[in-house]
Amino acid sequence: MSERRHLAPAIGSAAVVGLVGLAGLVGLAATGIACGSSTTDPHGPYPAFAFDLPRVVDKGGPRLAHADLVLFVDPNDPRKPAIEQFLLLLGASQTWSDTTAEYGVGPPGAITTLPMPTMPSSFATSDLEAAIAQSVHDLRFKNASAADGGVGADAASSTTMKHAETLYIALLPPTATVTNMPCAKLLGYHTSVLATPTDEVPLAIVEGICTAAQDALTADDLTLHYLSHEIFEAVTDPFPFSAPAWLAVDDAHAAWTSGLGGFSEIGDLCLERDVPSAGFPLVTVGTAGALVTFQSTWSNHRAAVGADPCGAIEGEPFFLPMPALTERAKLNGALTAPAVTIATGQTVIVDVHIASDRATSDLTFFVYDVASKVYQHAEELTFTADRVTVRNGDVIKLSVTRARPPRLPTLLNGSAFAVGLYDESGVQQVSYGFAAVP
Numbered sequence: 001m002s003e004r005r006h007l008a009p010a011i012g013s014a015a016v017v018g019l020v021g022l023a024g025l026v027g028l029a030a031t032g033i034a035c036g037s038s039t040t041d042p043h044g045p046y047p048a049f050a051f052d053l054p055r056v057v058d059k060g061g062p063r064l065a066h067a068d069l070v071l072f073v074d075p076n077d078p079r080k081p082a083i084e085q086f087l088l089l090l091g092a093s094q095t096w097s098d099t100t101a102e103y104g105v106g107p108p109g110a111i112t113t114l115p116m117p118t119m120p121s122s123f124a125t126s127d128l129e130a131a132i133a134q135s136v137h138d139l140r141f142k143n144a145s146a147a148d149g150g151v152g153a154d155a156a157s158s159t160t161m162k163h164a165e166t167l168y169i170a171l172l173p174p175t176a177t178v179t180n181m182p183c184a185k186l187l188g189y190h191t192s193v194l195a196t197p198t199d200e201v202p203l204a205i206v207e208g209i210c211t212a213a214q215d216a217l218t219a220d221d222l223t224l225h226y227l228s229h230e231i232f233e234a235v236t237d238p239f240p241f242s243a244p245a246w247l248a249v250d251d252a253h254a255a256w257t258s259g260l261g262g263f264s265e266i267g268d269l270c271l272e273r274d275v276p277s278a279g280f281p282l283v284t285v286g287t288a289g290a291l292v293t294f295q296s297t298w299s300n301h302r303a304a305v306g307a308d309p310c311g312a313i314e315g316e317p318f319f320l321p322m323p324a325l326t327e328r329a330k331l332n333g334a335l336t337a338p339a340v341t342i343a344t345g346q347t348v349i350v351d352v353h354i355a356s357d358r359a360t361s362d363l364t365f366f367v368y369d370v371a372s373k374v375y376q377h378a379e380e381l382t383f384t385a386d387r388v389t390v391r392n393g394d395v396i397k398l399s400v401t402r403a404r405p406p407r408l409p410t411l412l413n414g415s416a417f418a419v420g421l422y423d424e425s426g427v428q429q430v431s432y433g434f435a436a437v438p
């Protein structure tokens with residue numbers, strides 16, 4: 001739900017972490033079948049291994065079935081017309097329905113804008129949340145009783161009414177300095193705030209323009225990507241802390257949550273499913289003269305039928321590396337998940353299964369340690385692979401060595417790692433595994 005800049009490896013040799021070269025490998029020469037043979041395909045059938053994908057789980061909280069969208073934006077923000085047009089296009093698009101219908105969310109209602117509350121030149125996100133809450137209070141709850149359509153209402157007690165009829169969105173102006181939200185680290189998040197002591201409303205906050213566009217995104221791209229990411233997450237999980245709905249993936253795939261920085265809502269899960277030119281998966285919608293881009297989101301339905309769950313590029317092959325983890329380890333309380341157990345100083349070989357849903361060009365393998373790469377902690381796992389160039393049906397022998405005990409903040413008793421592939425055009429797919437300790 002909280003967007004940090006993720007650390008997808010760059011395309012190229014730097015992406016290959018701790019891999020041996022191809023020289024001296026056994027097995028490659030022996031299986032040196034001419035790829036792309038015109039008569040039979042030596043890499044089929046497809047997929048050679050069933051895709052093992054997580055599913056986002058419904059925790060039961062409210063979702064925003066047909067919410068109005070209210071955008072707080074600086075009236076002088078030069079992007080205001082484009083952002084308004086973007087929201088109208090997005091709300092009316094088939095993509096909105098394709099994205100949200102399976103999560104019980106329909107198209108938005110009215111889409112309106114309001115002036116951003118006046119803020120000092122420098123402030124913290126908590127200050128902005130309080131200012132938005134005050135604005136919503138003045139707008140809707142100043143004279144109101146708790147009778148305007150919230151869910152979870154219980155007038156006889158102090159239970160908070162969770163209002164699922166409006167999503168508030170704050171787009172930070174280009175000039176805003178947010179002390180705890182430097183755009184290189186945090187680009188947006190969504191939460192809920194109390195407009196009165198008993199009226200709770202969903203809120204998404206999105207960074208303005210970063211002074212230096214990163215990942216080859218323009219500043220507007222950046223804004224649009226994170227705006228769509230937060231909106232789709234907020235409508236499917238509007239009260240993530242007090243009444244979570246589509247909050248995170250199933251326990252068996254908890255390593256994905258860890259690998260994505262502790263979050264696995266429907267936007268987070270597609271952050272790593274990117275196209276190389278832009279750094280994030282793009283879907284283009286629009287009418288003549290009005291093209292906009294936004295980030296794709298996770299589909300449980302597509303995952304269930306073995307299609308690319310992020311669906312970013314129609315017609316492209318879907319491919320995935322999967323660590324074959326045969327143990328189940330206790331991670332945190334009652335949570336157990338597939339894992340490989342590795343003591344500090346020990347090396348264990350993990351098979352990584354390579355699958356694609358159709359023929360591909362050569363795919364290049366990479367792997368990284370989540371503790372150091374995502375959380376900037378000391379490196380917990382190091383890797384050596386017996387090959388880096390693969391196709392459907394191949395099995396990589398990945399030697400995993402534990403350098404030190406785990407210390408991830410969101411999971412106990414283990415270390416997550418990421419395995420990834422990219423193709424010749426730079427399309428990248430990643431999945432996650434988990435190394436426990438004895």
Ligand SMILES: [Zn+2]
Nearest residue numbers: 001002267268
């Ligand atoms: Zn998110």
